[in-house]
Amino acid sequence: MATVKVRYIVDDVASAVDFYTRNLGFGVEFHPGPGFAIVGRDELRLLLSAPSGPGGAAQAMPDGRVPQPGGWNRIQLEVVDLDAEVAALREAGVHLRNDVVIGRGGKQILVEDPSGNPVELFEPAR
Numbered sequence: 001m002a003t004v005k006v007r008y009i010v011d012d013v014a015s016a017v018d019f020y021t022r023n024l025g026f027g028v029e030f031h032p033g034p035g036f037a038i039v040g041r042d043e044l045r046l047l048l049s050a051p052s053g054p055g056g057a058a059q060a061m062p063d064g065r066v067p068q069p070g071g072w073n074r075i076q077l078e079v080v081d082l083d084a085e086v087a088a089l090r091e092a093g094v095h096l097r098n099d100v101v102i103g104r105g106g107k108q109i110l111v112e113d114p115s116g117n118p119v120e121l122f123e124p125a126r
Contacts, residue, residue, distance in 0.1 A: 010049065022092070049067070082108070
């Protein structure tokens with residue numbers, strides 16, 4: 001399987017690195033300075049970029065819009081036992097956008113990183 005890379009704009013790269021490594025099983029792959037890091041889990045590489053600074057991801061668009069965290073686009077992490085994951089995240093004080101939702105394909109919940117970027121945890125139906 002090919003490596004998938006997703007960029008998230010985060011308010012504080014160090015806080016985001018701590019969140020993803022402590023709560024969601026990512027490892028640090030590259031962290032050259034305060035404005036950028038790459039964390040990885042399986043084939044996913046999450047590029048964490050500050051909303052300002054010298055990097056290309058921080059540059060304003062021609063219409064004046066600037067990069068910012070949040071929104072609804074998200075990565076999805078498959079888990080074996082969603083209820084256990086949710087309990088552990090609640091114990092750790094992680095912000096959850098909603099309660100567990102059950103659909104045709106399984107169940108899911110949205111977790112927010114420290115900048116408000118959503119991460120979907122998904123347990124497939126058995």
